[in-house]
Structure formats: structure tokens, C-alpha cells
Amino acid sequence: MRPTTVCLSKGFLGRSLDEFKRLWNVAYNLEGIKGPSGPLPLHDFHHPESLQDTKVMSDVDMGGYSKASLDWMPPSPQDNVNGHARFHGAISTALPPHRPEIQRSGYAAWRTLDRRPTLFGRALWNIDMYTYLALRVKSDGRSYFVNVQTESVVPTDLHQHRLFAKRPGEWETVLIKWNDFVRTNHGFVVEPQTEMLRQKVRSVGVGLTDRVPGPFELCVERIWTTNDMAEGEEHPVEPPVPREGQLKNKQGRNISWSDK
Numbered sequence: 287m288r289p290t291t292v293c294l295s296k297g298f299l300g301r302s303l304d305e306f307k308r309l310w311n312v313a314y315n316l317e318g319i320k321g322p323s324g325p326l327p328l329h330d331f332h333h334p335e336s337l338q339d340t341k342v343m344s345d346v347d348m349g350g351y352s353k354a355s356l357d358w359m360p361p362s363p364q365d366n367v368n369g370h371a372r373f374h375g376a377i378s379t380a381l382p383p384h385r386p387e388i389q390r391s392g393y394a395a396w397r398t399l400d401r402r403p404t405l406f407g408r409a410l411w412n413i414d415m416y417t418y419l420a421l422r423v424k425s426d427g428r429s430y431f432v433n434v435q436t437e438s439v440v441p442t443d444l445h446q447h448r449l450f451a452k453r454p455g456e457w458e459t460v461l462i463k464w465n466d467f468v469r470t471n472h473g474f475v476v477e478p479q480t481e482m483l484r485q486k487v488r489s490v491g492v493g494l495t496d497r498v499p500g501p502f503e504l505c506v507e508r509i510w511t512t513n514d515m516a517e518g519e520e521h522p523v524e525p526p527v528p529r530e531g532q533l534k535n536k537q538g539r540n541i542s543w544s545d546k
Contacts, residue, residue: 322415322513328490329398330508331371334358339399340491344375345391349382354394359505366424366457370507379497394502397433397491410437411487413511418461419490420517422507427454429496430504434467437486445482446470449492457507461518464511 330336337358344354354375361367379392401409413419419432430449445467449460464484469476473495490509494502 325420325510325512325514325517326411326413326416328411328509328511330368330510331358331506332369332508334360334369336369337371340371340396341399342373342394342396343493344394345378348388348391349385350388350391351378351380351382352376352392352394353378354396356396366505366507368507370424370505372503372505373492374501374503376501377494377497377499379499390497392497392499393493393495395433395491395493395495397435398489400488410485411511412485413464413487414484415513416464416511417513418463418511418515418518419509420512421449421460421462421492421509422457423449423451423460424457424505425449425451425454426503427451428494428498428502428504431493431495432462432467433491433493434482434487435489436483437488438483440471442471443476444470457505459518461512461515 329339337356340356342354342356344350344352346352346354352375354373357372357374359366359370359372361369373394373396375394377392377394381391382388401411419434421432430451431446432449434445435443436445447462447467449462451458451460464482467482469479469482492504492506494504
């Protein structure tokens with residue numbers, strides 16, 4: 287049997303070595319018994335190559351007119367000393383004239399790509415030993431959602447939570463409890479709710495679905511998972527009831543986070 291070209295590539299072997307080191311550290315430090323020794327990085331935008339591992343989506347994919355881009359911004363002493371990504375564009379709720387089956391538009395999103403395989407198989411994040419998802423962001427104050435996709439039986443399922451930025455226009459660290467995510471499918475809350483498959487997380491990302499026409503901008507420096515509440519400037523608080531245009535059940539009723 288001859289190894290394939292992808293198996294011989296430096297990227298494949300490098301990823302496999304990194305995964306081996308990670309697994310060895312988990313075993314050596316007895317993290318399965320003692321708990322993790324520190325935060326787990328999921329994705330950062332400190333270098334321009336980081337954009338290669340992301341995908342941008344919008345209603346343009348189905349004939350809509352929203353515009354969305356994800357650009358890398360270099361370090362700046364006046365803004366952010368690390369590189370970051372700028373997710374920006376404009377939301378349009380105009381419907382495609384030749385697609386009568388499309389009755390709703392006006393969304394934009396980005397997510398990390400599925401991680402590339404290693405000698406140990408498909409690479410997935412195991413966040414089971416962590417309490418919080420953390421995001422370093424600068425928001426414009428619009429109603430963004432954090433989207434998490436797992437190796438689910440239903441591929442189109444997403445686990446979602448509002449990104450509650452408290453200081454629009456300023457950099458801040460937002461913490462979200464993993465247990466507070468809501469399982470959705472095609473924008474509707476799935477009932478009955480099932481627990482997130484925390485051992486097999488495929489991707490993370492951010493979307494804007496408030497359907498408010500106009501420009502948007504969200505800057506993201508990095509995303510990680512942690513057990514340390516002190517990594518956020520403020521403690522997580524009980525979020526308010528979402529406004530119109532946020533998560534709904536299939537009967538059209540707005541879902542408040544207390545309904546989970």
C-alpha cells in the first residue's frame with residue numbers, strides 16, 4: 287500500500303504531529319482526571335493566513351442581495367495590538383424577483399472550516415471539560431449570533447447563542463456558557479432540545495440574522511474555550527428576551543433564553 291500525496295504533505299504530517307503533542311499533553315497532565323491545565327484555543331486572526339480557514343456566507347447564495355466580507359486587519363497601536371478580522375457588509379431584505387419560493391432573506395455569517403484530517407482521523411474539538419466559550423470582539427451593537435456546529439446526526443443543526451456585547455465600539459471579551467446554547471435548524475428552535483455533542487465540535491462562527499437593512503461591522507480577534515470566568519471583563523449575566531427577528535419556534539413565537 288502506498289501513502290497518498292496528502293498523507294505525505296508537510297501540512298498533513300505537521301497537523302498529525304501537533305495532534306500527537308496535544309493528546310500526549312492531555313494524557314501526561316492527567317487532564318481527564320484533574321481537568322484542563324489551561325484554555326483551549328479554537329481560532330485566532332493574528333495572522334492573514336487565518337482567513338484561509340474560514341468561510342463567508344450570505345443570502346446571496348440563494349439569490350438575495352446582502353453583502354458580506356471578512357477581511358484581515360493588521361496590528362495597530364491605536365486599535366488592537368494583535369491582528370484581527372473585520373466582518374462587515376450590508377444587510378438587504380429584498381427578495382430575488384425570479385425565486386417565488388424564497389419568502390425571507392437578509393442574513394450574513396462566517397464560520398471556521400472543518401479542521402483538516404490527521405493520522406488520528408478527523409480533527410474535532412473536545413470542549414467537554416470547559417464551561418465557557420470566549421470571544422474577543424468589537425461590536426457595532428447589532429444582534430449577532432454565535433453559531434457552533436457539531437458532528438450531529440442532522441448536519442444542518444446549529445447550536446446558537448446571542449453575542450451580548452456590552453460596550454459597542456470597544457474591544458471586550460464575551461463569555462458564553464456552553465450549556466446555554468440552543469439547538470436550531472434553519473433558523474428555528476428544535477424541540478425537544480438535546481445536549482450539544484461537546485466532544486465533537488466541528489466549527490464556530492458568527493452570524494447576523496436581525497433582518498435590519500443597512501451596514502454592519504463586527505471585529506473578532508480570537509475565539510477560545512476556558513473555565514476561568516476572570517478572562518471576561520464582566521461576569522456573564524442573564525440575557526434579555528430577544529427582539530423581533532431573533533430565534534423563533536416553528537409556531538412563530540419568539541424564544542426567550544429562559545425558554546431553553
